[in-house]
Amino acid sequence: MGEKYVVALDQGTTSCRTIVFDSLGRTVAQASREFRQIYPEPGWVEHDAMEIWECQLATLKDALADNNISPDRIASIGITNQRETLVVWNRNTGKPIYNAIVWQCRRTANICEELKKKGMEDIIHKKTGLVIDAYFSATKLYWLLNQVPGARAMAVAGELLAGTIDTWLIWNLTGGKVHATDYSNASRTMFFNINELYWDDDLLETLEIPVKMLPQVKDSSGYFGSLDKALLGHEIPITGVAGDQHAALFGQACFDKGMVKNTYGTGCFILMNTGEERKFSTNNLLTTIAWRIGGKVEYALEGSVFSAGAAVQWLRDELQIIKTAAETEDLALAVDDTNGVYMVPAFVGLGAPYWDPYARGAVLGLTRGANKKHLVRAVLESIAYQSMDILDIMEKDSGIDITQLRVDGGASANSFLMQFQADISGLPVIRPENTETTAMGAAFLAGLEVGVWQGKKDIVAIWKEDQRFLPRMDQRVRDEKYRMWKRAVSKSTGWIKA
Numbered sequence: 001m002g003e004k005y006v007v008a009l010d011q012g013t014t015s016c017r018t019i020v021f022d023s024l025g026r027t028v029a030q031a032s033r034e035f036r037q038i039y040p041e042p043g044w045v046e047h048d049a050m051e052i053w054e055c056q057l058a059t060l061k062d063a064l065a066d067n068n069i070s071p072d073r074i075a076s077i078g079i080t081n082q083r084e085t086l087v088v089w090n091r092n093t094g095k096p097i098y099n100a101i102v103w104q105c106r107r108t109a110n111i112c113e114e115l116k117k118k119g120m121e122d123i124i125h126k127k128t129g130l131v132i133d134a135y136f137s138a139t140k141l142y143w144l145l146n147q148v149p150g151a152r153a154m155a156v157a158g159e160l161l162a163g164t165i166d167t168w169l170i171w172n173l174t175g176g177k178v179h180a181t182d183y184s185n186a187s188r189t190m191f192f193n194i195n196e197l198y199w200d201d202d203l204l205e206t207l208e209i210p211v212k213m214l215p216q217v218k219d220s221s222g223y224f225g226s227l228d229k230a231l232l233g234h235e236i237p238i239t240g241v242a243g244d245q246h247a248a249l250f251g252q253a254c255f256d257k258g259m260v261k262n263t264y265g266t267g268c269f270i271l272m273n274t275g276e277e278r279k280f281s282t283n284n285l286l287t288t289i290a291w292r293i294g295g296k297v298e299y300a301l302e303g304s305v306f307s308a309g310a311a312v313q314w315l316r317d318e319l320q321i322i323k324t325a326a327e328t329e330d331l332a333l334a335v336d337d338t339n340g341v342y343m344v345p346a347f348v349g350l351g352a353p354y355w356d357p358y359a360r361g362a363v364l365g366l367t368r369g370a371n372k373k374h375l376v377r378a379v380l381e382s383i384a385y386q387s388m389d390i391l392d393i394m395e396k397d398s399g400i401d402i403t404q405l406r407v408d409g410g411a412s413a414n415s416f417l418m419q420f421q422a423d424i425s426g427l428p429v430i431r432p433e434n435t436e437t438t439a440m441g442a443a444f445l446a447g448l449e450v451g452v453w454q455g456k457k458d459i460v461a462i463w464k465e466d467q468r469f470l471p472r473m474d475q476r477v478r479d480e481k482y483r484m485w486k487r488a489v490s491k492s493t494g495w496i497k498a
Contacts, residue, residue, distance in 0.1 A: 004075035006447040008439035011081045013266045016056040018063040019439040025462035031062035043106035046099035049087045053172045071234035078240030078446030080247035081165040083188045086140040088162045101140040108139035109357040129287030138190035142207045162213040175228035182220040184246035187289035220291035221445040240446030245269040251441030253463040258400040264411035268305035270390045283393040284353040303352035303390030308383045311345035321372045332377040332416045340365040342488035343378040358497035384421040385485040404428045408437040423473035433464040
């Protein structure tokens with residue numbers, strides 16, 4: 001097995017990537033392609049599921065061909081994916097009946113309000129570990145079945161299949177032979193019972209969802225099927241699947257209870273491993289299944305920030321005051337502070353701990369002396385403040401002291417942001433040598449099943465620290481900055497509901 005490689009298919013919110021790892025966890029090949037973002041109405045976000053499939057397959061072919069890697073050298077394939085994004089397709093034609101509805105999409109906020117009025121909040125929280133929000137797949141599926149002509153009748157007749165992006169990819173990779181997901185992705189739908197580990201009949205009945213549409217739920221490290229030989233000329237087992245944030249937790253080797261990671265991507269996602277114990281939050285954090293391996297479930301406590309890297313993209317694409325995300329570090333360091341400017345990037349509402357779909361982005365504290373450097377710095381600081389909101393209540397809800405924060409994702413390369421995160425949280429922030437931890441997690445899960453790695457101890461040995469950022473901000477300064485941040489947030493909440 002030493003000469004065999006493991007492939008990770010990393011299907012994200014804005015791009016598809018394939019990364020090939022060797023048995024030492026080193027990247028030996030990679031390829032990526034971006035795909036379209038579709039915004040039919042304000043607050044609505046869609047993807048073309050066929051484009052995602054074609055894009056993901058193209059990156060797999062590119063990564064192997066560009067590096068002269070023969071498919072027979074691939075021991076296994078792991079999949080990690082943007083979570084909660086929903087696809088519904090015709091089981092006979094294999095074609096989606098509508099665009100994929102993305103996790104960021106807020107179109108079902110009114111459906112969520114109706115569920116709350118029916119008194120479903122406590123029931124859903126206890127059964128699924130989630131709060132009622134348009135973020136999750138459940139109300140997306142309800143909306144789709146009611147809005148696409150003929151969809152409900154087709155679903156009842158067993159002609160439609162539904163799933164998150166991992167399920168859609170597995171279906172296509174196996175030539176339509178396998179309709180499956182893993183426990184981590186299932187736990188993000190808002191109709192999977194994380195206590196009893198099954199699709200919950202009562203919740204499905206409430207949401208009018210036929211269970212026959214839903215995929216089989218499998219261990220995160222296990223056999224999902226094999227790559228259709230027609231795709232690469234060789235059958236390759238698919239043996240690891242996890243939602244992107246769960247995969248990152250695994251890739252960061254956060255195997256001990258209380259270990260925490262933060263992934264800085266389009267959104268910002270903080271997960272704490274809580275072991276075999278389910279920790280239910282009283283402050284709007286989520287209880288989620290981290291993974292299931294060998295029949296054993298481990299849980300996590302999670303806080304989700306909807307707009308992190310998305311705020312930097314806003315600076316680049318809409319305001320056009322930067323050309324690349326990398327520029328933000330130098331611009332932020334060119335000024336001593338934000339000159340009193342605070343930016344709340346609530347473009348699609350606010351996630352944890354606020355869960356306010358009616359919040360909208362706000363820039364506050366502007367004076368005549370404020371310039372683009374101050375705004376850029378305020379945007380970067382907003383990512384750290386939003387993360388601090390979650391870290392603060394995560395300690396309270398879990399009863400576990402957080403001793404360090406492991407970081408990954410694109411924005412973790414920004415050393416200004418990492419230092420500010422350490423300063424505002426008062427925690428050591430640790431960046432690993434390989435920040436591709438989401439893809440690594442998928443690869444590790446896949447490789448464990450086929451013997452490339454023998455156990456978690458092998459993965460711990462592979463993980464290496466690159467840089468540690470220690471807090472150096474005075475406590476009084478930290479408290480005042482954070483107080484002003486909370487004040488800024490209060491100005492953005494409920495904006496479009498008033």
